[in-house]
Amino acid sequence: MGLTKIKHSSHSRHFLLLKYPKEPYKCQGCKELGLGPCYECEHKNCSFYLHEECANATPSAFHSFLKCSLKFHPRAPQGGERVCDACGQDVLGFVYQCKHKNPHDYHPSCLKLKSTLTAEDGTRLHLKEKPPSKCLNCGSSKTSNGIKGWSYVSSCGQYCYHVACVKGMILEKWKKGYFLKDGKVNKASYYLALQSSIPNKEVALPSGSSTSSKTKQIWKNAKTAGRLIICALFGDPTALILFCAKLLFDKS
Ligand SMILES: [Zn+2]
Ligand SMILES: [Zn+2]
Ligand SMILES: [Zn+2]
Ligand SMILES: [Zn+2]
Ligand SMILES: [Zn+2]
Known part of the structure; x- marks a missing residue:
């Protein structure tokens, strides 16, 4: 990694290098946030980034x-x-x-987006065009802006999130500057924000799940599902995921 060099028509004056970025970036192709492998201009002061998917469209x-x-x-x-x-x-x-x-x-x-996501504990999520159950974030099967929008759903069907809900939540925090410290992107605060944002406080627990250990397990699974989707949406750099797992571990 780091040696793949390309020229791209959207930034034809310099070469772009495939890299794992140190910080989250804004893709100059689709203008969306990115975390995973990307093509970065070899001239640092250009601050030009393209998602791998955008560069290879x-x-x-x-x-x-x-x-x-x-x-x-x-x-x-x-x-x-x-x-x-x-x-x-x-x-x-x-x-x-x-x-x-x-x-x-x-x-x-x-x-x-991958059709199946698998967590370390074996939790599997499947990408669906129409959600079979309500989204754990918004409590609806339709997204808030009325688009059909894709969802990730667990094999058991209990854990379902709109892609739109998870992405919207992270972008909202991003825009509000949650991840900034002294004007720079702060990786630790970024991941803490990710961890605290999924699931939100209004997760509707299924009826009959009043015992606290059961509730805890449901929240844990919902968190795992949320984290998997974030990694699928924004990129999957192994080092950052290990970092994020460490934060989780240290907190418990
Ligand atoms: Zn892009
Ligand atoms: Zn450049
Ligand atoms: Zn939703
Ligand atoms: Zn069509
Ligand atoms: Zn999209």
Whole structure:
């Protein structure tokens, strides 16, 4: 890692290097937040980053949820305010769009979301187009802005989160500057914020789960599910996940 060098049309004057960034970054392709491997301009003062998925976007793409084929555009050709049909966030740059009159839009990194996520304890989450149960964050099966939006659901069906809810929660904290310390991104406060944000306080516990040990287990599983989704959404750098596991361990 770190030696892959490319030229990309969105920043053609310099080479970009594939790296694990030290800090969260804003992708200059899709304008979304990133944590995982990315292409960074070799000239540090450019501060130019591209998600791996954005740098490697192909002219056309498919997804198992969709019957239509998607075309890559550096900007959405169908104008107006466009929203990603997977995560519900605005489309501000790189996008895959289909040719339908009322087209689907997807961020490149959303289109590449893994269909199955597996935690260290064996918890498995599956990406679904329509959630079979209510989202543990918003308590609804529809997302707040009315888009259909994708969800991750556990094999048992009990733990379900909208991709839009998890992403929105993290971005809100990001925008409010939760992760900043002395004007710089602070990794420790960033991960503490991640840990405290999932699940939120209004998680509805299923009826009959009044015993405290059962409640604890449910919260633990909900946290595991939330953390898995965050890693899937923002990248999966092993060092950062170990760091985040350590924080969890130290707290308990
Ligand atoms: Zn991107
Ligand atoms: Zn540059
Ligand atoms: Zn998206
Ligand atoms: Zn379509
Ligand atoms: Zn939700």
